[in-house]
Amino acid sequence: MAYTGKLGELVKKVEESRTSRVGVHYPRMSQEERQDVLENFHPDYNKNGFRNVKVGVNKGARMPVEMADVFESWSRLRDVNLDLNAAPDYDVDVLIIGGGGAGASAALEAHAAGSEVMIATKLRFGDANTMMAQGGIQAADKENDTPAIHYLDVVGGGRFENVPELARALVMDAPLVIKWLEDLGTMFDKKDDGTMITIHGGGTSRKRMHAARDYTGAEIMRTLRDEVLNKQITVVEFCPAVEILLDKKGQAAGAVLFNLETEQYLIARAKTVIIATGGSGRLHYRGFPTSNHYGATADGLIIGYRAGAKTIYADSIQYHPTGGAYPPQLLGLLVTEKTRGLGATPLNIKGEQFVYHLETRDVESSAIIRECDERELGVPLPTGITAVWLDSPIIELIHGEGTIERQLPAMMRQFQRFGVDIRKEPMLIYPTLHYQNGGLLIDEKGMTAVEKLYVAGEAAGGIHGTNRLMGNSLLDIIVFGRRAGRHAAAVSKDSPVPEGLNLEHVNVYHRELEETGAADERVGPMLLPHYTHR
Amino acid sequence: MSDEIKMVDIFIMGKRYTVPETLTIMDGMEYAGYQLKRGCGCRAGFCGACATVYRMAGDYELKVALACQTKVEDGMYLAQIPFFPGRKATFDLEKIKASTAHMAQLYPEVFRCLGCSSCTKVCPQDIDVMQYIAYIQRGDFEKAADLSFDCVMCGLCVSRCPANIVHYNAALTARRMYSRYIAKPDAFLAERTKAIEEGSCDAEIDVLINSDQAKLQEMYNNREIE
Numbered sequence: 001m002a003y004t005g006k007l008g009e010l011v012k013k014v015e016e017s018r019t020s021r022v023g024v025h026y027p028r029m030s031q032e033e034r035q036d037v038l039e040n041f042h043p044d045y046n047k048n049g050f051r052n053v054k055v056g057v058n059k060g061a062r063m064p065v066e067m068a069d070v071f072e073s074w075s076r077l078r079d080v081n082l083d084l085n086a087a088p089d090y091d092v093d094v095l096i097i098g099g100g101g102a103g104a105s106a107a108l109e110a111h112a113a114g115s116e117v118m119i120a121t122k123l124r125f126g127d128a129n130t131m132m133a134q135g136g137i138q139a140a141d142k143e144n145d146t147p148a149i150h151y152l153d154v155v156g157g158g159r160f161e162n163v164p165e166l167a168r169a170l171v172m173d174a175p176l177v178i179k180w181l182e183d184l185g186t187m188f189d190k191k192d193d194g195t196m197i198t199i200h201g202g203g204t205s206r207k208r209m210h211a212a213r214d215y216t217g218a219e220i221m222r223t224l225r226d227e228v229l230n231k232q233i234t235v236v237e238f239c240p241a242v243e244i245l246l247d248k249k250g251q252a253a254g255a256v257l258f259n260l261e262t263e264q265y266l267i268a269r270a271k272t273v274i275i276a277t278g279g280s281g282r283l284h285y286r287g288f289p290t291s292n293h294y295g296a297t298a299d300g301l302i303i304g305y306r307a308g309a310k311t312i313y314a315d316s317i318q319y320h321p322t323g324g325a326y327p328p329q330l331l332g333l334l335v336t337e338k339t340r341g342l343g344a345t346p347l348n349i350k351g352e353q354f355v356y357h358l359e360t361r362d363v364e365s366s367a368i369i370r371e372c373d374e375r376e377l378g379v380p381l382p383t384g385i386t387a388v389w390l391d392s393p394i395i396e397l398i399h400g401e402g403t404i405e406r407q408l409p410a411m412m413r414q415f416q417r418f419g420v421d422i423r424k425e426p427m428l429i430y431p432t433l434h435y436q437n438g439g440l441l442i443d444e445k446g447m448t449a450v451e452k453l454y455v456a457g458e459a460a461g462g463i464h465g466t467n468r469l470m471g472n473s474l475l476d477i478i479v480f481g482r483r484a485g486r487h488a489a490a491v492s493k494d495s496p497v498p499e500g501l502n503l504e505h506v507n508v509y510h511r512e513l514e515e516t517g518a519a520d521e522r523v524g525p526m527l528l529p530h531y532t533h534r
Numbered sequence: 535m536s537d538e539i540k541m542v543d544i545f546i547m548g549k550r551y552t553v554p555e556t557l558t559i560m561d562g563m564e565y566a567g568y569q570l571k572r573g574c575g576c577r578a579g580f581c582g583a584c585a586t587v588y589r590m591a592g593d594y595e596l597k598v599a600l601a602c603q604t605k606v607e608d609g610m611y612l613a614q615i616p617f618f619p620g621r622k623a624t625f626d627l628e629k630i631k632a633s634t635a636h637m638a639q640l641y642p643e644v645f646r647c648l649g650c651s652s653c654t655k656v657c658p659q660d661i662d663v664m665q666y667i668a669y670i671q672r673g674d675f676e677k678a679a680d681l682s683f684d685c686v687m688c689g690l691c692v693s694r695c696p697a698n699i700v701h702y703n704a705a706l707t708a709r710r711m712y713s714r715y716i717a718k719p720d721a722f723l724a725e726r727t728k729a730i731e732e733g734s735c736d737a738e739i740d741v742l743i744n745s746d747q748a749k750l751q752e753m754y755n756n757r758e759i760e
Contacts, residue, residue, distance in 0.1 A: 031755060127575040127583060141723045144760065147730065148738040156754035160747045168739060175726045182719060185627055185710030187679060194718025205759045213683065218580050222687065226706055230624045238571065260571050293581075294574050329558050329605060333578050409684055413659070414579055417603050528571065531564040 002419035013351035041366040063314040073524030088269040093492035095270030100128025102457025103276035104224035105481030113489035122240035133217025134336035136209035138471035139174035158465020201470035244307040248500030252453035272488035275300040279458040288433040289332025299525035309448035313438025316466040321364035323432020325387035348377035365431040446484030454484040542608035559601035572616030582688030588612035618689035632711035653691035679712040
């Protein structure tokens with residue numbers, strides 16, 4: 001019903017070619033072809049979108065202009081007088097900033113190790129990209145697979161730019177993470193004998209994508225959240241951190257929180273701090289729509305950076321090849337990679353496939369942009385943008401009727417709400433801003449260059465090189481959340497209560513901003529996107 | 535382009551705003567000038583933050599929706615339910631079983647269901663909530679887990695329940711009971727985790743860690759794909 005007029009005519013071409021496409025293998029690109037399409041069409045290679053940041057520990061680092069705007073900003077505390085060493089509002093061993101999958105995992109491990117733990121989060125506990133991750137989580141837990149085979153996929157997908165120790169930690173912990181989640185009562189897709197059902201994702205050489213229908217992240221998040229609440233760990237919602245506090249030795253010692261509702265600043269003193277604030281899709285690099293959560297505004301990056309944590313690959317952004325393009329209410333919404341994993345293929349206006357459907361995300365996205373921009377074979381939409389088809393009905397021809405309802409219930413429901421039955425009608429898609437490949441550099445324990453300051457989850461960088469594979473993000477948040485939680489708990493045990501809490505690093509940062517004139521009037525972190533009518 | 539877009543009147547907590555008809559309720563609120571704090575989360579129908587109650591002008595029926603998943607309509611009177619104080623029972627998963635006895639201890643109100651079906655009628659995910667409550671009462675946790683799986687925990691069911699059942703929390707407990715104690719564990723997974731913990735997987739990966747990029751690249755390009 002959503003496809004009327006011209007679109008209705010074009011759908012017929014997709015339908016006409018459908019049966020002839022079943023079982024036909026479209027060739028993968030060679031290494032040279034991949035490089036060519038990336039250099040010419042991937043937004044990361046578009047020079048206009050980037051600039052070198054003028055201040056901070058990575059002065060000169062290349063990053064998207066929208067991220068540089070956040071980095072070159074004044075502290076929210078610039079004109080605020082706070083007694084940082086009065087009795088703190090919160091006093092804990094491990095302070096976790098962010099209530100997504102990484103934060104929850106860190107909290108559970110730190111709590112299990114005997115620490116007094118607190119989660120402070122900007123929105124509700126569980127409001128995070130974790131909740132929206134649909135397709136799956138990778139782990140080498142089949143007989144034909146090993147962590148080493150997984151490793152090769154990770155570094156090949158990451159263009160061989162991954163920090164080896166981090167990629168190693170990712171794949172070696174992966175089966176342990178699946179086991180941990182299984183024991184916590186996470187409802188993975190399984191056969192009757194308990195065997196996990198696993199499929200391919202873009203860039204995988206083995207079927208190692210575990211899923212919980214297409215609510216994988218939601219299922220993991222609600223399980224972890226439930227467990228954190230069972231352990232009665234302190235969770236403070238609607239209280240983002242606006243600055244990291246350091247002690248007299250320059251080690252992390254807590255954070256200044258901001259109660260979004262009462263607009264009061266609060267002091268949280270802690271022996272160790274874990275930043276788990278997620279990504280930055282809501283900065284809308286290059287004007288792209290995003291699949292990201294409302295809260296993904298790079299808050300942790302800027303406060304960690306001001307405190308002295310270094311960035312890595314800040315200029316590497318992942319565009320998910322299949323973002324919703326039409327109807328307009330679905331713009332930017334993630335169409336899970338599982339849709340392609342099950343056999344759906346991208347098609348141009350003629351109903352022809354133009355790229356292998358499971359290239360890595362960067363290559364797949366670039367090929368779609370090329371099809372629309374250079375070859376002019378995209379489907380023009382009434383909203384003025386161009387898109388390509390994603391032929392979902394072919395899934396039912398390959399795997400049988402009922403597959404979509406069983407395997408992609410979220411997807412089916414979302415499109416149905418706006419008039420598209422994806423069992424019978426193809427979807428219209430275009431790349432959407434999805435993931436920040438880089439972030440703040442950590443070591444394999446999760447620690448940054450700043451003592452006692454950890455980062456876990458999407459805010460951390462180095463693990464995925466410059467391109468993350470599907471299913472390695474849900475994995476990463478839990479692997480490094482748990483590692484950071486465990487290590488922070490151990491360090492906290494041997495640490496005295498920090499003294500001489502200060503924001504001297506912020507003063508230094510401000511002086512740099514003054515000297516360079518970089519900040520203009522901007523204040524950061526952004527905290528909330530501005531979507532009011534412009 | 536804006537000339538072609540039809541505008542509609544919506545009433546946010548009683549106040550009238552004129553917004554384009556193509557917007558979702560959430561976008562409509564933002565268009566009207568709200569910078570959302572509560573009542574906004576994933577914006578994609580997964581998180582349950584944006585439960586909304588509305589009524590159409592001239593009608594008496596109260597309807598519900600997720601604000602990010604529903605288009606505005608002319609004459610829509612709406613308010614969000616950004617928080618609902620439903621109770622969550624705390625438990626130690628390792629000390630309970632998948633049993634009605636344990637469920638009754640944690641959520642006794644589940645067994646006081648009046649059968650009014652208000653929960654099912656109000657669910658924005660179209661889940662037959664009352665039916666999964668019936669499965670929980672019967673101790674059929676597998677069916678309860680399956681039927682409740684797509685729940686986004688928005689809390690609308692709880693807001694309408696005359697028996698004060700907290701459906702979404704009871705369902706989550708049922709799913710965890712099912713997954714922990716009824717679904718079988720993956721046998722090879724346990725083997726693999728043991729192998730990793732014993733260090734049996736180290737040698738193979740260390741070869742890769744110690745390879746230069748050219749070697750890795752060659753291995754990657756020639757790797758066997760299942």
